[in-house]
Amino acid sequence: MDLAHLVGIGRTKAGEHWNRGLVDLAVEAGGAALDEAAVSPTAIVVGNALGSVLGDQRNLAVYIAARLGYRQAETHTVESDEASGGAALRMALALLNAGFHEAVLVIGAEKPTDTFPDGVEAGRANGLDVLREAGFGFGVSVAAALAMTNYINTYGVDRSSFYHISAHAHRHAALNDLSFMSWALSEEQYAKSPLVADPFKVCDGAPPCDGAAAAVVTLKRPETDQTVRVIGSAGISIEPGIWRPVLELKLPAAQQSASRALDQAGLTTKAISLFELHDSSTIMGALSLEAIGLADKGQALKLAEGDALSLKGAHPAWTFGGHKARGHTLGASGMYQIVEAALQLRGDAGQNQVADARTALVQSLGSFGSTAFTHVLSR
Amino acid sequence: MDIARLWRQQPSNIRLLGSRCRSCGVLTFPERVRCAECCSSELQAYQFKGDGELLVATTVYEAPRGFVDQVPYVAGLVRLVEGPIVAAMITDIEPDKVAVGMRVEMVTRRICSSGADDPIVYGYKFRPVAHHD
Ligand SMILES: [Zn+2]
Numbered sequence: 001m002d003l004a005h006l007v008g009i010g011r012t013k014a015g016e017h018w019n020r021g022l023v024d025l026a027v028e029a030g031g032a033a034l035d036e037a038a039v040s041p042t043a044i045v046v047g048n049a050l051g052s053v054l055g056d057q058r059n060l061a062v063y064i065a066a067r068l069g070y071r072q073a074e075t076h077t078v079e080s081d082e083a084s085g086g087a088a089l090r091m092a093l094a095l096l097n098a099g100f101h102e103a104v105l106v107i108g109a110e111k112p113t114d115t116f117p118d119g120v121e122a123g124r125a126n127g128l129d130v131l132r133e134a135g136f137g138f139g140v141s142v143a144a145a146l147a148m149t150n151y152i153n154t155y156g157v158d159r160s161s162f163y164h165i166s167a168h169a170h171r172h173a174a175l176n177d178l179s180f181m182s183w184a185l186s187e188e189q190y191a192k193s194p195l196v197a198d199p200f201k202v203c204d205g206a207p208p209c210d211g212a213a214a215a216v217v218t219l220k221r222p223e224t225d226q227t228v229r230v231i232g233s234a235g236i237s238i239e240p241g242i243w244r245p246v247l248e249l250k251l252p253a254a255q256q257s258a259s260r261a262l263d264q265a266g267l268t269t270k271a272i273s274l275f276e277l278h279d280s281s282t283i284m285g286a287l288s289l290e291a292i293g294l295a296d297k298g299q300a301l302k303l304a305e306g307d308a309l310s311l312k313g314a315h316p317a318w319t320f321g322g323h324k325a326r327g328h329t330l331g332a333s334g335m336y337q338i339v340e341a342a343l344q345l346r347g348d349a350g351q352n353q354v355a356d357a358r359t360a361l362v363q364s365l366g367s368f369g370s371t372a373f374t375h376v377l378s379r
Numbered sequence: 380m381d382i383a384r385l386w387r388q389q390p391s392n393i394r395l396l397g398s399r400c401r402s403c404g405v406l407t408f409p410e411r412v413r414c415a416e417c418c419s420s421e422l423q424a425y426q427f428k429g430d431g432e433l434l435v436a437t438t439v440y441e442a443p444r445g446f447v448d449q450v451p452y453v454a455g456l457v458r459l460v461e462g463p464i465v466a467a468m469i470t471d472i473e474p475d476k477v478a479v480g481m482r483v484e485m486v487t488r489r490i491c492s493s494g495a496d497d498p499i500v501y502g503y504k505f506r507p508v509a510h511h512d
Binding site: 117119122125129132133134135136138139142145146149150194196198199200239241242243246 | 388391409415434435436437438439440441442443444445446447449452454455456464465466467468474479490491500502
């Protein structure tokens, strides 16, 4: 069943936009998506994770709508931590499929670089348990370091083998002009990058950066051939807490939402042409690969070391560089993934093109894997 | 941090006070108003002993705002002897001496510092239990 058609897409470069504010970025990406679409959305859904906590605009979608020239529209601002982009798309699908609107503009936008890194880290930490984790000095990097530690001890992998996840993402970002870190990452650069929380290095983390990505979605099939269909969608949150991914090395929400979205699409993982997963860190990338069944437990780093995840591999992943190297626009990252997957399915991915891409699985996670949104796209 | 919020958190942060469900017996930390296991709202205060085992730990060099003055610090997950798992800093030990499986006990320390006008936040950390061998 077609849940929606993506009839227009747009995105800004991911990076440091000194001359652009949060609303400016959203308007740039949203405007580009509107320009591509032949329809006029009557509702706007904006995904954003940190605007409020960093002292930026609240009720963001209202201000973006006005700046896009809307005299009136239904607006929603969605916050689901780093899964906000995926959540915004899911909300738009609900508005369409409820029959409330015929076309909806979905935008993910984030602007963290006005704030010093320790402030961004504190803002991100508030997506964990504020009272029991963030309030005691635990941020997402600390959580990732603990998970890495347990992964290394449990599976006996070498600490340095997390490099393969980062290196893989950088190889694809190097082909993508709109990425934040568009260069190949050498083993030496990785090894020399400073420790954030042992054994988690700077190069294990996806760098928080500015950006916006947008899509116009409609229920009606457009008259042009160039359509990308959303054929599966699922959102699941489980009991939050960093202890589960850290101690069990599992992401049940990621696993279950992928499984539901695939069931709805009538597909299996094997039938998917490419994967955009939530690589907020090397360990989250690895656990995501295992959650959706691309790798057995403890085998994700080995998978990344080979060619399987490359553009020409059996399971292309992070085809534009992922959060790790395209840049992690936090609440906007989920919409970057959607736009990148759409480009693949349209055959417009340029140097990043996966040959004959027919289907894509896109997954956006929040609160260290406690919240998951998965979408399956098809051409 | 706001005084009212800080005050509300004192029982859990200073005394490690949690809840015991009168209906199913499950222990939770911190205090809850409704049991997530059986949905009973018949909960009673439960005082955790503060003894536990370190399950996993890391040394933090780049901290979130509010914790920057404490780096490097050890952050880990502790399983209390009563069962619940607590995220906490490990103190009174050099980072390279920290070992998984170590027995630890709760102590009250300064947890974080925010702006000059903010109250100092106290709460639990865990330290190694002295060996008697
Ligand atoms: Zn109960």
